[in-house]
Amino acid sequence: GDSVTQMEGPVTLSEEAFLTINCTYTATGYPSLFWYVQYPGEGLQLLLKATKADDKGSNKGFEATYRKETTSFHLEKGSVQVSDSAVYFCALTPRRDTGFQKLVFGTGTRLLVSP
Amino acid sequence: DVKVTQSSRYLVKRTGEKVFLECVQDMDHENMFWYRQDPGLGLRLIYFSYDVKMKEKGDIPEGYSVSREKKERFSLILESASTNQTSMYLCASSSLDRNYEQYFGPGTRLTVT
Numbered sequence: 361g362d363s364v365t366q367m368e369g370p371v372t373l374s375e376e377a378f379l380t381i382n383c384t385y386t387a388t389g390y391p392s393l394f395w396y397v398q399y400p401g402e403g404l405q406l407l408l409k410a411t412k413a414d415d416k417g418s419n420k421g422f423e424a425t426y427r428k429e430t431t432s433f434h435l436e437k438g439s440v441q442v443s444d445s446a447v448y449f450c451a452l453t454p455r456r457d458t459g460f461q462k463l464v465f466g467t468g469t470r471l472l473v474s475p
Numbered sequence: 476d477v478k479v480t481q482s483s484r485y486l487v488k489r490t491g492e493k494v495f496l497e498c499v500q501d502m503d504h505e506n507m508f509w510y511r512q513d514p515g516l517g518l519r520l521i522y523f524s525y526d527v528k529m530k531e532k533g534d535i536p537e538g539y540s541v542s543r544e545k546k547e548r549f550s551l552i553l554e555s556a557s558t559n560q561t562s563m564y565l566c567a568s569s570s571l572d573r574n575y576e577q578y579f580g581p582g583t584r585l586t587v588t
Binding site for chain 1: 479515516518520533565567575576577578579580581582
């Protein structure tokens with residue numbers, strides 16, 4: 361079935377460091393891909409998305425590129441801040457012609473940024 | 476500002492009790508969801524609803540039921556709580572045409588003793 365695999369955390373970085381969180385997927389056809397973020401004490405919120413191969417999603421300085429050849433959607437940020445400390449979830453919706461298309465989530469990666 | 480609210484942030488119940496978790500959204504969304512979040516397992520879908528009085532099983536519906544009598548409210552029911560239902564429960568909603576953009580509540584951490 362459809363699935364998402366993320367790198368295990370926590371990822372610990374100093375402020376202004378470069379961030380990469382790896383995400384790979386298994387799906388039939390061409391899914392849409394997403395990154396959600398969960399700040400401490402809050403629910404998840406959509407961070408960025410990409411709906412087809414080679415699309416780049418971006419928001420708040422974060423970027424991820426849909427790579428069909430490597431079935432990956434790695435999250436990157438050039439310079440992290442303490443306020444970026446959160447849990448990041450990679451997710452997909454399968455591409456189906458009919459039926460409800462639910463979100464399939466990865467297990468989440470915790471990011472800790474120290475000053 | 477869009478909002479999904481859940482009735483409790485923390486809840487402690489005894490084994491065998493009937494538990495109700497309530498969720499309300501103010502965005503007039505058609506779709507509503509209940510997930511549980513466990514360390515190392517991520518989010519798993521319990522039930523979802525795409526319309527009033529409609530419900531569909533997710534990946535782990537056993538031991539749970541749901542109720543959606545009004546569009547804005549979606550309730551999760553544990554008929555007889557067990558210790559393996561100790562978890563964080565997240566409610567979410569989305570519009571019909573943008574199902575992938577789900578808005579989440581802050582979660583209810585349920586402990587069953």
